[in-house]
Amino acid sequence: MTDISRRSLLRAAGGAGLGLLAAPALAACGSSAAAPVRSGNVTVSLWTHDPGYVKTFQSAAKDTKLMRGSRFAYSVKPTAAAGSDVVTRMMAQAVADGDTPDLAGLIIDQFPRVMNARIAENLFVDLRDTVRSFGDDLLKLAPYSVDKVPYALDSDNSITVLYYRQDVFDKYKVPETVETWEELLEHGERLAKDHKTSIGMVSTGDNGAIVNGFNQFLLQRGGGFFNASGELTLDSPEALEVLEFMTQGVRSGALLALPDPYGAACAAALKTGRLAATAMPNWYNAYGLQANVPDQKGRWRMRTLPRFEGGGHVGSTLGGTGIAVLKDKPHTQAALELLKRVYLTREGQILRYNNGGFLPTLQPLYRDPEFTQIEDEYLGGQRVFDVYGKAAVDLPVFYQAAGMQILIDVLGGPILDALKGRTSPAAALKAGLKAYRQQVKR
Structure with a gap:
């Protein structure tokens, strides 16, 4: 599909309230003409309402142990916005063929806005292959799934x-x-x-x-x-x-x-x-x-x-924020690898807890000594896990x-x-x- 015809389709979708983002032809179109980045230095853009996620991803990018063996050398460029604005601006940019983020933080009550008319399917990476090996050990996929396809990973078990x-x-x-x-x-x-x-x-x-x-x-x-x-x-x-x-x-x-x-x-x-x-x-x-x-x-x-x-x-x-990867972008592959390292590894989940107090979403970690020995001084030294x-x-x-x-x-x-x-x-x-x-x- 040419850039001209793609923009025409997207703008028509915008005039119909974004519903036509679901047009089947759109699924075959990349959101950028640039070639995908497969290695080297990469700056991943993150849109979120919560500075805790910014701190988490920026700390992860600098964590040599967590990033060992990666083909990418990461930096993270954050954009702060209200939770509802993240979704609104992201869809508006997609309609205008503009600059969408590589990673988007979707507050749980905002995700239903992308569940209609195949919007999630056309904007986000399908995470089925990414999460398949975890089975029932990976928690809180359901709120960010459409027709049983997960499109985001939750940041906190809440x-x-x-x-x-x-x-x-x-x-x-x-x-x-x-x-x-x-x-x-x-x-x-x-x-x-x-x-x-x-x-x-x-x-x-x-x-x-x-x-x-x-x-x-x-x-x-x-x-x-x-x-x-x-x-x-x-x-x-x-x-x-x-x-x-x-x-x-x-x-x-x-x-x-x-x-x-x-x-x-x-x-x-x-x-x-x-x-x-x-x-x-x-x-x-x-x-x-x-x-x-x-x-x-x-x-x-x-x-x-x-x-x-x-x-x-x-x-x-109650609550939660799912992180989704925008599809068909130059940094999609790098963003997906970063998400997997931070959200689907033991080391990444420990880092998330230490940076923002985010509870693990991998069930076996609730038996891990790294967590079970944690004491909360505000709660009288109670072992909260x-x-x-x-x-x-x-x-x-x-x-x-x-x-x-x-x-x-x-x-x-x-x-x-x-x-x-x-x-x-x-x-x-x-x-x-x-x-x-x-x-x-x-």
Whole structure:
């Protein structure tokens, strides 16, 4: 295909809202006329929202042990942008036949934007051959897969655990080994009534935060929004049970309703002791607890999540960023090798943890002494991989679909109405499902 005809096709795709990026002819076209670089000095461009990924890849490029035997001598050129802007600019550049990155950091809730109309297929390297030898040992591929084809590798396993104030639990006689959420909610109701202290939180702010909080519990319970085929599975007994659990917790005070789990109100609740426990992913340790209550060092601990009486898992997940390789570019081969070294080797995963605290996505590493001996001083010197290891072998699988963002938009309001007592959980889910089905038909 000539450059002129290719540009014409891409610009036509842009006029149709990028949907025609899926045109079959595009798959046969490279995104650059330059010959692929197969060895030597190479500068790989990385677009990301998070400086932690910049630090990780730049450190990896300079790590002689990690890069031993490579045909490439790497440098990494980062471009910082908001998470949504990375995807928007990348697709716009592809439409304009412009300068797309070699590596793109795709926040997990932005990936559904490329799941429609074969956009992911036409932009990113198919990673099936890259990951095949790892089998089930490689975690969190599902959220970045389209028709079971993976297009990105997650940077962090994002394991949700229960953080809790050990001193508060001891003082108010809440057992640290409570087995179920239902039992913990009973203790939480007592603490809320007698001491104005909650043992968890739910978001009442924007749609994304509201739905993410709900999904975190839903995945743990064994449910989900979609299945592997992209079919909606929200109309389930598990979804109703979880929303009833959340509304009951808010009503009793066991769960604290906050507009933003990362904002000023949450920080105040942590500082005053109003919030003495919360179910959040591993990264909340640094960005939520240590950032807001550094003076509470040594008082917090973590454990696997209490189970739901009805079943499910002892772990859940929330968040993540997948790194994708842009296809048919001069540096595609070099970028793919760099990604494999940093994300699919023991040494690379150790480097990622040391640079950004990113949990391994290779399951065997949860038994590796390099990780199991790690102690967290903020958590009283606790060996955190004793907890992460138990959760990693019992994590739910999170499936996404092209309609994920529509679902978030239409479900947030009804869930909020249920949490505030303006409607029942059953009516809220019914309203969200109806609105979603109406939207996806258009």
